[in-house]
Amino acid sequence: MDNLINYFLNKDPVGSFQEWYADAKKVEQNPEAMTLSTVDLNNNRPDSRTVLFKGMKDGQLTFYTNYHSVKAKELDENNEACVLFYWHVSKRQVRIQGRVTKMTAADSDKYFNGRDRQSQLASYISNQSSPIADKDTLMKKLSDADQKFQDTQVPRPGNWGGFLFEPYEFEFFVYGDYRINDRFLYKKSHNDWIITRLQP
Numbered sequence: 001m002d003n004l005i006n007y008f009l010n011k012d013p014v015g016s017f018q019e020w021y022a023d024a025k026k027v028e029q030n031p032e033a034m035t036l037s038t039v040d041l042n043n044n045r046p047d048s049r050t051v052l053f054k055g056m057k058d059g060q061l062t063f064y065t066n067y068h069s070v071k072a073k074e075l076d077e078n079n080e081a082c083v084l085f086y087w088h089v090s091k092r093q094v095r096i097q098g099r100v101t102k103m104t105a106a107d108s109d110k111y112f113n114g115r116d117r118q119s120q121l122a123s124y125i126s127n128q129s130s131p132i133a134d135k136d137t138l139m140k141k142l143s144d145a146d147q148k149f150q151d152t153q154v155p156r157p158g159n160w161g162g163f164l165f166e167p168y169e170f171e172f173f174v175y176g177d178y179r180i181n182d183r184f185l186y187k188k189s190h191n192d193w194i195i196t197r198l199q200p
């Protein structure tokens, strides 16, 4: 096998991803920022935005969002997605293809209840991706919710929760000198991963 596989990576891409993420956490400012790409089937066009990677669960990547947002609607129609991590200081990139499903309500509750109150309120008041007249209207929603839940825990809105992203393809990229970059593609085949070195 290519000796760089042994140096940079191992046979299991989920393990390698976790190792790279642990490395990134030591040096990157915002290692958890990942670009999530979905497809808008109505217009047959790609769509991307940043979300925060919130750790692995049973070999799947987790993130949280509003279930009525544009991304969630796109995922309802077509659960194929791609996530991308770019770690500037580490000179590394990881591209992952996968399929997305909703997390259980109990797991979403667990995460939501552990968030700070301001974040909980922000999720509670936002009809994410819907228009709003102005910032004052938004701030009024926030202060109303703040009042409403002054003495109680902010409840997780039913339209807010987690997604699980199940990977079936990884590409690990490391910048090399003179643009001779190293790229390794892992494709899932039954229970194995087929590894291929790609040209830069």
Ligand SMILES: Cc1cc2nc3c(=O)[nH]c(=O)nc-3n(C[C@H](O)[C@H](O)[C@H](O)COP(=O)(O)O)c2cc1C
Binding pocket: 033, 048, 049, 050, 051, 052, 053, 063, 064, 065, 066, 069, 070, 071, 072, 128, 129
């Ligand atoms: C650094 C960063 C982190 C973000 N994290 C999240 C996140 O974890 N969940 C989320 O719903 N939106 C997050 N956002 C906002 C999204 O990029 C996006 O604007 C929002 O989710 C609406 O996307 P949509 O209209 O495609 O659904 C983040 C934005 C940035 C810049």
